[in-house]
Amino acid sequence: MIGEDKRCKLTTIDELILQQQPFAVYRTPGSEKFRLLRQEHGSIRQLKDLKELNGERGFVIAPFRVSEQHPIVLLQPDEDIDFCTFDADEPLEAGTQSLSDEQMETLSTEGYGVCFRTFLEALQNKTFEKLVLSRSITEERMEGFSPAAAFRAACSRYVHSYVYLCYTPQTGVWLGSTPEIILSGRQGEWNTVALAGTQSLQNGELPQVWDEKNREEQAYVTAISVVNSIRWVSKRTKSPYPAYAGALSHLKTDFRFSLSDPDNLGDLLEVLHPTPAVCGLPKEEAYRFILDHEGYDRKYYSGFIGWLDPDGQTDLYVNLRCMNVEADRLVLYAGGGLLASSEVNDEWVETEKKLQTMKRLILSTPTLS
Ligand SMILES: C=C(O[C@@H]1C=C(C(=O)O)C=C[C@H]1O)C(=O)O
Numbered sequence: 564m565i566g567e568d569k570r571c572k573l574t575t576i577d578e579l580i581l582q583q584q585p586f587a588v589y590r591t592p593g594s595e596k597f598r599l600l601r602q603e604h605g606s607i608r609q610l611k612d613l614k615e616l617n618g619e620r621g622f623v624i625a626p627f628r629v630s631e632q633h634p635i636v637l638l639q640p641d642e643d644i645d646f647c648t649f650d651a652d653e654p655l656e657a658g659t660q661s662l663s664d665e666q667m668e669t670l671s672t673e674g675y676g677v678c679f680r681t682f683l684e685a686l687q688n689k690t691f692e693k694l695v696l697s698r699s700i701t702e703e704r705m706e707g708f709s710p711a712a713a714f715r716a717a718c719s720r721y722v723h724s725y726v727y728l729c730y731t732p733q734t735g736v737w738l739g740s741t742p743e744i745i746l747s748g749r750q751g752e753w754n755t756v757a758l759a760g761t762q763s764l765q766n767g768e769l770p771q772v773w774d775e776k777n778r779e780e781q782a783y784v785t786a787i788s789v790v791n792s793i794r795w796v797s798k799r800t801k802s803p804y805p806a807y808a809g810a811l812s813h814l815k816t817d818f819r820f821s822l823s824d825p826d827n828l829g830d831l832l833e834v835l836h837p838t839p840a841v842c843g844l845p846k847e848e849a850y851r852f853i854l855d856h857e858g859y860d861r862k863y864y865s866g867f868i869g870w871l872d873p874d875g876q877t878d879l880y881v882n883l884r885c886m887n888v889e890a891d892r893l894v895l896y897a898g899g900g901l902l903a904s905s906e907v908n909d910e911w912v913e914t915e916k917k918l919q920t921m922k923r924l925i926l927s928t929p930t931l932s
Pocket residue numbers: 695697743758759760761813840841883884896897898899900901917
């Protein structure tokens with residue numbers, strides 16, 4: 564049995580991946596504990612429609628766009644353990660590299676530039692108010708790279724984010740550290756957020772001054788989209804404030820609301836996903852435009868992940884600042900919201916900064932010896 568003393572061995576988690584045993588491990592923002600879920604019996608459920616999540620309980624991994632290759636996956640655990648810490652005696656080798664800002668690519672690639680211009684034209688001719696353009700990069704998986712050690716490093720580095728690591732045969736291995744709630748709460752009290760606008764922290768502190776573009780982006784996602792999405796519920800809103808996301812900050816608006824029927828969370832998720840923070844406005848048209856013009860498959864990036872429980876606590880997050888851990892490579896994802904006034908290199912650098920969230924873990928995470 565894993566961790567009866569509430570200490571989890573990193574090697575145990577890596578071993579689950581090696582043996583292709585489905586699991587999810589996650590830590591909610593600010594929590595000391597993390598939770599390991601395993602499904603040892605029965606096949607992992609695959610769903611085609613978010614509505615099928617109505618009344619269901621389990622760890623959900625939902626893609627940006629559902630397809631045969633990328634279904635909604637529901638892990639229904641037969642083992643569920645809360646851990647307080649990792650095993651302190653774990654043998655670790657010190658990481659050899661750490662990352663500095665100078666290692667960031669500051670000039671966009673041609674491929675990104677081409678997509679950017681297509682997106683910008685659609686914004687400037689007013690087909691859209693906002694569009695999110697994203698990209699992926701591939702890094703070599705270094706020998707000895709331990710997903711579990713990277714998860715542990717993410718938990719200690721990114722205390723304000725939701726950190727997770729999961730494996731299912733349908734999704735492969737994903738690791739992420741995301742600042743964006745799509746839906747959390749229990750019974751009467753629910754919560755979602757509008758997140759848009761990005762700046763680096765200033766000497767580790769939240770920036771208090773936000774330029775016009777960032778404020779405009781936040782105003783769009785708050786005023787137009789989320790409020791309309793949850794129109795059938797009573798709500799309370801907290802006005803935009805800067806929130807931590809690793810070495811970055813975003814402007815955030817909280818929405819708190821009550822729900823008459825928590826058995827219909829799938830219906831609500833269908834309305835909330837994709838959030839304007841990962842898609843655009845108007846939403847349906849922006850979603851189609853992204854699928855047609857972004858030029859790659861986002862897979863589970865900018866979908867959502869987390870624990871769904873209509874009778875208990877639900878914690879679902881937009882899958883941002885994440886990577887797909889493959890046998891010999893790591894695929895990292897990031898995007899950013901474009902407006903008609905956006906500049907290509909500024910947007911590129913913003914995605915570079917977001918990519919650093921995972922890159923830092925790759926380059927500085929100790930490997931298991
Ligand atoms: C799309 C991403 O992030 C989203 C986009 C943001 C923006 O455009 O300012 C800010 C936070 C996130 O809601 C990402 O991290 O990939």
